Every structure is written in structure tokens, then in C-alpha cells.
Amino acid sequence: MSTLFGFGYNGFSQISDNSPSTSSSSTQSSSKQSFSRFISTPSEIFRNQLINDTFKIVITWSSIHLLKDQQVICASKSCSCCFSKSVEDFNKLILLDVDLNGIAGYVISCTEGLTVMNGYGCHEKVDSGIKDSSSTFKSVSLGDTHVIATQADGTFGEIIYADSHYIYRPLSLARVCQVTCGKEHVLILTESGDVYSFGIGSRGQLGHGIPNSEKEPRVVEALQGIRLSAVSCGGWHSAALSAIGDIYIWGWNESGQLGFPMKSxxxxxxxxxxxxxxxxxxxxxxxxxxxxxxxxxxxxxxxxxxxxxxxxxxxxxxxxxxxxxxxxxxxxxxxxxxxxxxxxxSSHGDVGLQFSMIPSLLDFPDDITVSKVSCGSRHSAAVLENGDLYTWGWGKYGQLGHGDTNTVDQPTQVKMLQKKRVTDVVCGAWNTVIVCETPTLAHSQTILKSLEKT
Structure with missing residues (x-):
């Protein structure tokens, strides 16, 4: 069984639902004292949910959601999204995937196709132009400038708004296994292990060596020849995980989100x-x-x-x-x-901003293998093969989980989780959510040995 923990921005009680209630003045006073705009230590979320099947964590700047059993569950009772309301038409949809980020509002993949939904529960079906009714959209990903949908057969395309309605525009590329959107760019991982990118590249987030934008997917040449297993888009930075557990990272490093020292x-x-x-x-x-x-x-x-x-x-x-x-x-x-x-x-000496326009290898202590990587707006996180969690970058709202709001420009272990085995991590704009499993005997022995050394 898995347990979920979150940390970071808590302005809408998305991590700890302790916002004031209307029951009594004493309750209001008690809640007021305990309410915090940010939580910098891992706190359990979705406590009443049994997390032992397939699920997806969806984070926006103001909410955290769990897609499980074809339903979307909100972490906080304060959430004002359509999923926390009783909408008859919405409840009839059998959800396959959902994403809430970006300017499009809510994009839902269901058995009836793709649907764009706003916060009031009104939805519009996307014209896919696909005659084969058996075609299923297995995943969706949203950014501020792109909405991408992937089909079960590995083809994918972009959802655009034209002629007063939403349409699906296929993109020609090899079979893909993962697509992820940043604020202004998109990363695509193909089944052959190649990475493509397109969108705005002004901060080097496309990884092509120049700060130019790309209208169509273009292969990241610096990563060719490296077998890659996962990709992640941050706000303006990107990361790729290789099959042997190495992280390659590039883009904006204004807050140390690349894990490299910031300029003065x-x-x-x-x-x-x-x-x-x-x-x-x-x-x-x-x-x-x-x-x-x-x-x-x-x-x-x-x-x-x-x-x-x-x-x-x-x-x-x-x-x-x-x-x-x-x-x-x-x-x-x-x-x-x-x-x-x-x-x-990168070559302008007067500007104290640093970025890498070409993917660079990020080193970890003792050459430990990385199993998961995720990028937030201006922070990043990685799960090691041994179950440890490392975070770095912007920490203003406690999204690094180190018990403070400091910004860190190098991967740093979240020591508060040393007694837990982390299996996955998802970074939102100002939040981080991790998945923990009950430690095995071997992992417990490893923990005891590491604690004895300290």
C-alpha cells in the first residue's frame, strides 16, 4: 500500500485541510492559529484513500488532485474546481486521464473522447477528426501555450482552438511513450528512447544549444545515443532520465533548479x-x-x-x-x-541569470542510480533507487521539504524521509507530492546502517 505526502504552498489548504470552519468561534480561533500558508515538511495527504492501484497525481498552483478509479478526488475541501461540485453531466463521464494545468482549464480523456472543461463544469467535446471509434486518448498534458493528447497506439497531437471550437491536430512523429508540457514548451519521449522538444526556447529549455523557438518537434541532438526512459518539463527547464539512472538537465537556472551553482x-x-x-x-x-x-x-x-x-x-x-x-x-x-x-x-556578463542550452549530466553522491525525476516551476526532485528523495531549486514555499524556505542550488537529501521508502515524486508549480511504500526488510536494514553512521 502506498501513502502520499505533500509539502509546499498551502494557501488553499491543499496539503493540510485545516482552514477555518463556520461551526463556532472557538473552532475559528483554533484553526486560525494552526493555518499556514506553506508547509515545509512532508505531511500526509489523501489519508482516507487506499492507494494500492493505478493512480495519477495532478497538481496546480492552487490545488492537488488524485485521479483514481476513474474519479478525481480533491485534497482540500476548500477546492473550488468542478470536481468538488456535483455536476450531473460531468459525473457521467468515465475518466481515463485528466490534467488541470495551463490556460485551457481542464482537459479530460474519457471513453467518449477528449473534453475541455472549465471550472464551472461546462464542457466541450474536442473534434478529433478520427473516424476509428476504437481510438482512445490515453493521456493529456497541459501548459500555458500547449495542450497535448496521446493516443493508445502511440500517436499524439495538439489540441487547438479554431473556428470557435476545439480541434485535434495530429503531429507526425515516431511512436511516443511520454509527453509533458512546461509553461511554454513540450518534451516528447519516443519508444526508441529519443527526446524531441518544441515551443518557446528563450531560456534554453528546448536543449538545442540556441535560445530559439520551434514550431514542430525537433530531436534533442545532444541526447541522441543515450537510451532515455523518462522526461519532465519544469516551468522553464527540462530534465531527462536515462535507462541506467542518470539525469540530464537543461534550461533556466535562476533559482538553482538545474542543480548547478547559481551566478552571483x-x-x-x-x-x-x-x-x-x-x-x-x-x-x-x-x-x-x-x-x-x-x-x-x-x-x-x-x-x-x-x-x-x-x-x-x-x-x-x-x-x-x-x-x-x-x-x-x-x-x-x-x-x-x-x-x-x-x-x-549565457554570454552577457552583466546579467546574473544562468541557464544551460544543452543537456548536462547531473552528478549525485556516490554515483547512486536515480529512478524518478520531476520538475516544478523553479524546483526539481529526484528519487534514488534506494528510496531516498533529493530536491533542489526554489524553496520559497517549502516545496523542497527541508523544513525551511531556503533555495538550494544542488541536489540535497530530504532527511525527514530517511525512515520511509519513496517510490515516486511529482512536482507542481509551488508544491511537491511524493509516494511512499512500506519499507521492505532489506530497506529497513539499509536505513538502520545509514543512521548508525550518522
Whole structure:
């Protein structure tokens, strides 16, 4: 049997559902004291669910969901998504896969095909253009700019909005076994072990050696010849896991999410001003100090509104909407991160941002084999073959699980999980969820030996 643990952002009680209730003033006071906007230590979630079958963890910036037994379960009673509501038409669908990330809202794969659904439960069927009724879409993946669906036969395509409705556009490529979306880019792993990428590549997240965008899937040449078993898209960085347990990682390293040392604090000659460039396709960035100050200002506003949310709990729905609107502003602020334009950030000495445009091998202590890898918005995590969990990158909301909110630029073991065997990890934008199994006798002996050494 598996147990799920989560840590990171808890603004909507998605990790610990301890938000104030309307039962009594004493209950409100007690809940108010215990409520925390972030949880930096692994906490059990979905406690009442028996996790012993196939399931999928879906994380958004404000919620955590579990797809199990063709149903979607919300981690928090505060969740305002359509899955926590009673929608007759929605309940009739037999779910095969679902993803909630990105601007498309909710995309669902069911026995009737693909469906795009908004937060109010209204849904629209996607015109697949496929005559064969036996064709089944086994998985979906969403980003801010792409919606990808994969069929059971290994073919895949993109869902686009055209002529006032959603249509499925097939993409020509070899049989695929995994597709994952970042904010602005897509990674594809084929059955032959090759990796393709397309989308926006301004931070090197495509791995082609240049910060250019690609409209169609293009093979990542630096990884050819390496048998790969899994890929993961972060916000603006990417990772691939080889069949022998090595991690190759590339893209933006602003918060150490690549696991490599960050550059020192930037010394822009003219802060808050754009640098001239003839190429308007590159996004804007800001220096780290400016970004942190801006984020702190937004946080102050959020805390004020969250206090109001706790006190005025009798109108909980309205308060949640206000809080969600404010947090969405913080999310937009993170996405923009703007202040300077450069054509080649990796060679521009005045910009204290670092990225790798070509996949690089990430070393782990004692050459231990990695079994799982996952990327969040600006943090990353890996599960080792021995069941240990390592995290690194942005830790502002405790999403690294180290008991603090520090940012770490190298893989660091989550020591609070030394007595547990981690089998999988899923990183959301500001959260991390792990799957733990009951340790075997051999693993328990390994744990005891490691604890004796310390």
C-alpha cells in the first residue's frame, strides 16, 4: 500500500485541510492559529484513500488532485474546481486521464473522447477528426501555450482552438511513450528512447544549444545515443532520465533548479530598463533582487487578504475568490519576471541569470542510480533507487521539504524521509507530492546502517 505526502504552498489548504470552519468561534480561533500558508515538511495527504492501484497525481498552483478509479478526488475541501461540485453531466463521464494545468482549464480523456472543461463544469467535446471509434486518448498534458493528447497506439497531437471550437491536430512523429508540457514548451519521449522538444526556447529549455523557438518537434541532438526512459518539463527547464539512472538537465537556472551553482547577484548597469535588441521574440527578465522585492510586496497584500478570509469565514466562497485573484497576480508576476532584454543571456556578463542550452549530466553522491525525476516551476526532485528523495531549486514555499524556505542550488537529501521508502515524486508549480511504500526488510536494514553512521 502506498501513502502520499505533500509539502509546499498551502494557501488553499491543499496539503493540510485545516482552514477555518463556520461551526463556532472557538473552532475559528483554533484553526486560525494552526493555518499556514506553506508547509515545509512532508505531511500526509489523501489519508482516507487506499492507494494500492493505478493512480495519477495532478497538481496546480492552487490545488492537488488524485485521479483514481476513474474519479478525481480533491485534497482540500476548500477546492473550488468542478470536481468538488456535483455536476450531473460531468459525473457521467468515465475518466481515463485528466490534467488541470495551463490556460485551457481542464482537459479530460474519457471513453467518449477528449473534453475541455472549465471550472464551472461546462464542457466541450474536442473534434478529433478520427473516424476509428476504437481510438482512445490515453493521456493529456497541459501548459500555458500547449495542450497535448496521446493516443493508445502511440500517436499524439495538439489540441487547438479554431473556428470557435476545439480541434485535434495530429503531429507526425515516431511512436511516443511520454509527453509533458512546461509553461511554454513540450518534451516528447519516443519508444526508441529519443527526446524531441518544441515551443518557446528563450531560456534554453528546448536543449538545442540556441535560445530559439520551434514550431514542430525537433530531436534533442545532444541526447541522441543515450537510451532515455523518462522526461519532465519544469516551468522553464527540462530534465531527462536515462535507462541506467542518470539525469540530464537543461534550461533556466535562476533559482538553482538545474542543480548547478547559481551566478552571483546581478549588477545591471541600468536596472529596470530594457537592453536594446533587434529580436522581439525574447521574453523580459528582471534581476533577482528586484524580483524578490516585488514578490514580497505582493505577499504582504496576500497576507492581509488571507487574514480577512479567515475572519470573514461566513462568506467563505467570496473570500476564496478574492484570495485566488490575488494569488493569480503573484503567479503572473512569477511568469513575467521582467526587466532586461538580451539575445544571448549565457554570454552577457552583466546579467546574473544562468541557464544551460544543452543537456548536462547531473552528478549525485556516490554515483547512486536515480529512478524518478520531476520538475516544478523553479524546483526539481529526484528519487534514488534506494528510496531516498533529493530536491533542489526554489524553496520559497517549502516545496523542497527541508523544513525551511531556503533555495538550494544542488541536489540535497530530504532527511525527514530517511525512515520511509519513496517510490515516486511529482512536482507542481509551488508544491511537491511524493509516494511512499512500506519499507521492505532489506530497506529497513539499509536505513538502520545509514543512521548508525550518522
Amino acid at each position: 547577484k546581478p549588477t545591471l548597469r541600468t536596472q529596470h530598463k530594457k537592453l536594446n535588441t533587434a529580436d522581439s521574440n525574447y521574453p523580459t527578465y528582471c534581476d533577482k533582487e528586484t524580483q524578490e522585492k516585488s514578490s514580497e510586496n505582493i505577499e504582504s497584500k496576500i497576507k492581509a487578504e488571507q487574514s480577512e478570509h479567515e475572519i470573514l469565514n461566513h462568506n467563505r466562497t467570496v473570500s476564496n475568490n478574492k484570495l485566488e485573484s490575488s494569488l493569480e497576480s503573484e503567479k503572473i508576476n512569477e511568469d513575467k519576471a521582467s526587466c532586461s532584454r538580451v539575445k544571448d543571456l
